[in-house]
Amino acid sequence: MKYVISNIIGFCVIFLMSLPASIASEFKSEILREAAAKNGYKVPSKVNPKFDGNKSSLGKLFFESEKLSFNASTSCSNCHLDEFSSTDGLPIAIGIGGHGKGLERVKGGGAIVPRNALPLWGRASPDFTTFFWDGKVEEKDGKVISQFGSTTPELDAVTTAISLPFVEIREMVSDDEYVKSQLMTETTGSAESIQKELVQRVINEINKGTELANAFDISVQSLEFVHVATSIKHFFADKFRLRESKFSRFFEGQSTLSLAEIDGGLIFYGKGKCSNCHSGPHFSDFKFHTIVMPQFGFGKNGFGVDYGRFNSTFDARDQYRFRTPPLHNVEKTEPYGHSGSVDSLRQIIEMHYDPLKYINTEAMNGRERRELFSIMARVDNEQPIGSALTGLELTNLEKFLNALSF
Amino acid sequence: MVFMCVCFFLLGTLWDVPLRAVARQFYQKDYGNHVFNCDNAMREHFIAKSQLSSQPSPSAVSFLQSAEVALIDCHEYDKFRKRLISLGLTENDLAIMGLKAIEEKQTDLSNLVREHEIRY
Numbered sequence: 291m292k293y294v295i296s297n298i299i300g301f302c303v304i305f306l307m308s309l310p311a312s313i314a315s316e317f318k319s320e321i322l323r324e325a326a327a328k329n330g331y332k333v334p335s336k337v338n339p340k341f342d343g344n345k346s347s348l349g350k351l352f353f354e355s356e357k358l359s360f361n362a363s364t365s366c367s368n369c370h371l372d373e374f375s376s377t378d379g380l381p382i383a384i385g386i387g388g389h390g391k392g393l394e395r396v397k398g399g400g401a402i403v404p405r406n407a408l409p410l411w412g413r414a415s416p417d418f419t420t421f422f423w424d425g426k427v428e429e430k431d432g433k434v435i436s437q438f439g440s441t442t443p444e445l446d447a448v449t450t451a452i453s454l455p456f457v458e459i460r461e462m463v464s465d466d467e468y469v470k471s472q473l474m475t476e477t478t479g480s481a482e483s484i485q486k487e488l489v490q491r492v493i494n495e496i497n498k499g500t501e502l503a504n505a506f507d508i509s510v511q512s513l514e515f516v517h518v519a520t521s522i523k524h525f526f527a528d529k530f531r532l533r534e535s536k537f538s539r540f541f542e543g544q545s546t547l548s549l550a551e552i553d554g555g556l557i558f559y560g561k562g563k564c565s566n567c568h569s570g571p572h573f574s575d576f577k578f579h580t581i582v583m584p585q586f587g588f589g590k591n592g593f594g595v596d597y598g599r600f601n602s603t604f605d606a607r608d609q610y611r612f613r614t615p616p617l618h619n620v621e622k623t624e625p626y627g628h629s630g631s632v633d634s635l636r637q638i639i640e641m642h643y644d645p646l647k648y649i650n651t652e653a654m655n656g657r658e659r660r661e662l663f664s665i666m667a668r669v670d671n672e673q674p675i676g677s678a679l680t681g682l683e684l685t686n687l688e689k690f691l692n693a694l695s696f
Numbered sequence: 697m698v699f700m701c702v703c704f705f706l707l708g709t710l711w712d713v714p715l716r717a718v719a720r721q722f723y724q725k726d727y728g729n730h731v732f733n734c735d736n737a738m739r740e741h742f743i744a745k746s747q748l749s750s751q752p753s754p755s756a757v758s759f760l761q762s763a764e765v766a767l768i769d770c771h772e773y774d775k776f777r778k779r780l781i782s783l784g785l786t787e788n789d790l791a792i793m794g795l796k797a798i799e800e801k802q803t804d805l806s807n808l809v810r811e812h813e814i815r816y
Contacts, residue, residue, distance in 0.1 A: 318768070325765050329758070560765030561737060566758045672755055674762070677736060680729075 318552045319540070325559035326541055330570040333542055334532035337415050337571045341527035344505045348498060349525025352518050357491050358456060360484045362386035362464040366455065366522070368395075369407045375622035376410040376530060381586045381630025383407040385461040401460040404590045406630035411618040412572050414448055414527035418616075420576035421451035423628045424590075425613045426602045428576075438478050445516060448526070452519045456488060457481040485515035492518060532571075532618060533696035540693070547693060554690030557683055563674035564642075564687075573617035573694070580610045580668040582645035583638075585661075586631035595661060596628060610668045621692045635688055643676045712784055720789055723780060727790070728797030734773035737766045 353370075356363045364386050369378045371391055378384075379392045388400030405423050412418055421427040427436040429447040436450045445453070455461040463469060463484065473480040493499030493510060503510045506517050537555075539545040547555070558564045569575050578599040589596040599608035612628045625631070626638040632648075640647060651659055669675075679687065744763035748756040777790060785793075 321765060321768065325761065328761055556765055556768055560762055560768060561733075561740065563759070563762045566755065566762055569758065674755075674759060677740070677766070 315546070315549050315552060318549075318556060319546070322547075322552055322555040322559065323541055323543075325556070325565070326537075329559060329565045331541060331573075332571040333538045334534060337412060337417065338531040339414055339416055339527045341414070341524040341531075342505070343528075344501075345521045345524035346528040347525075348502055348505060349521035349523065350529070351496065351498060352492070353522050353525055355496055357495050358488050358518070359386065359462045360456070360464075360487065361466055361469065362462065364388065364462055370410055375619045377623045378407045379624075381406060381625050383461075385458075386464045401464070402587065403460050404587055404596065405628055406625065408615070409619060409623045410526060410530040412532045412616065413451075413530055414523050415532070415572070417570070418572055418576075419447055420574075420613055421447060422454075423612050424599045424602045425576075425578060427451040427454065438481065445519070449516065449519045449523050452522045452526070453485070453515065456515075457484045489513050489515055489518065535618075535696045536693040537690075548689070550686045551689045551693050553683075554686035554688065555693075557679065557687045558690055561677040562639075562643075562679065562687060563676040566674040567614045568617055574614040576613060578608060578611035578613055579673055580665060580670075581612070581627070581642055582649075582662070582666050582669065583627050583641050584631045584649055586627075586629040589629065594658065598628065610665045617691060617694055619695050621688075621695055635691060636684055639679075639684060639687060643678055716785055716789055719780070719783055719785055720793055723785075724793055724796060727776065727780065727793045728800060730769075730773040730776045731794055731797045733769040737763070737769040741767055 352358055352366075354365050354367045356365045356368075359365065368388065369383050369385070370376045371378060373379065373391065378395065380396060382405060383403040384395045384398075384400040385403045386401045387398075388395045389398035408423070413421075419429040427434065427447055427450045429435075434445060434447050434450050436447075437454065438450060457463060457480070459465045459469070459474070463473075465474065473483065492502060493513065499510045499513060502517055502521065503513055505521070506513075508517075536545070536547065536551070540547045558568075567575050567577065567579055580598075585594050585596055588594065590601055591597050597609045599611040599613070600606065602608075615626075621635055624635065625633050626635070627641075632638040632641060637648060649662065651662070654662065741760075741763040744756070744760040748760050780790060781787075
């Protein structure tokens with residue numbers, strides 16, 4: 291009897307002690323849910339598009355086929371691997387000529403693509419409007435703007451984005467003598483030539499012409515590259531659809547987050563000012579901003595320089611600006627930044643408000659410091675700079691970001 | 697007898713003085729952080745409101761929303777303050793702790809002035 295009474299008293303004491311914490315947690319949870327809703331968060335079921343199973347199966351085949359590399363032996367799946375949450379785990383991608391996975395791929399040689407490979411989560415969603423680090427494919431006012439110019443009126447942004455690597459030098463096309471003399475032109479005609487050849491391979495080498503034509507209810511003779519790309523889009527909508535996360539379940543009131551995760555979320559939507567850019571269902575405003583971070587490798591513009599968005603618009607105001615990266619599964623897609631120069635999630639968070647902590651200017655030469663200064667000069671008044679965070683706050687913010695994983 | 701009465705009187709009225717001094721010392725750093733965080737949140741909120749009224753834009757709205765959520769730091773400050781009061785600290789104790797927190801920054805400033813002032 292004594293034992294039972296002491297146990298009841300014990301439980302009551304524990305219950306009473308935990309009461310204030312749970313009240314605080316509920317209060318903060320409501321603020322967090324409201325802030326997420328105000329910043330455009332939607333649960334996966336409201337973001338994911340429908341897909342056709344047949345087209346998705348074909349798309350998977352094309353995504354993994356090295357035969358769709360014009361004059362080399364690489365496939366989309368070489369740089370978008372399950373092991374690295376649909377990225378390649380490397381700072382900058384290795385395109386044609388690369389072998390193996392992860393570090394193996396670096397040792398194996400191959401052509402360097404000077405940007406960090408992006409994950410593919412949620413890419414087929416209709417509200418995913420801007421693709422690649424510099425937004426070289428984007429949907430604006432109902433029109434798709436891309437390197438293909440006006441030759442792609444039929445395609446949506448994601449299908450256009452999927453079509454690009456197949457005709458990009460170093461990514462899936464080798465700049466051999468034939469390519470240099472016949473295809474490296476300033477027109478989109480070269481891309482069309484390559485795409486026609488790839489469609490023939492789908493028919494004659496992969497032997498999926500009839501299936502692909504049936505899936506689109508057309509004749510084999512009418513097949514175009516758009517059908518290949520659209521199949522891959524369906525595969526994206528299937529395989530890389532957003533899944534339920536700890537946060538999405540919390541948002542719908544189906545489960546709770548820990549107090550640390552809630553505090554991290556309040557920093558994300560509050561003094562960290564993360565949500566000023568990482569907003570919407572994909573945690574990206576699909577706009578372009580400058581984060582001061584070191585450049586890794588040769589850079590898109592050479593000699594350690596990458597002008598980012600400027601390469602797409604040629605507008606000087608866009609120098610060093612990059613598209614806000616989405617954050618689903620962000621904990622699994624290290625390294626970070628457009629050139630993968632930042633190793634850890636914690637470090638990339640800090641780079642947003644305290645970049646100089648990780649940049650040793652004394653070890654840089656004058657040209658490099660000038661480059662750094664140029665980047666800093668592009669941080670304009672419109673750009674939010676979050677408050678400096680303590681160690682505990684950083685840990686909580688990391689925990690919140692981990693709750694976005696699935 | 698009078699001596700005993702004085703002793704009991706002093707013990708009865710001043711018993712908490714050393715305890716409060718220890719508590720002040722123990723919680724000074726945390727209290728200072730709460731003071732700074734709340735002050736920072738209020739300033740950011742003021743700036744965000746000013747920005748929205750002078751240059752209305754979607755990003756200004758977004759800044760204000762963040763600044764409003766950030767005011768949770770002031771709620772945390774209030775909670776911490778009440779907790780210290782429930783531990784026996786008085787308003788005067790908290791005022792002293794607040795001033796000390798500000799003094800920490802004053803020390804930084806005086807160091808800065810010493811480093812950079814022009815001396816003849």
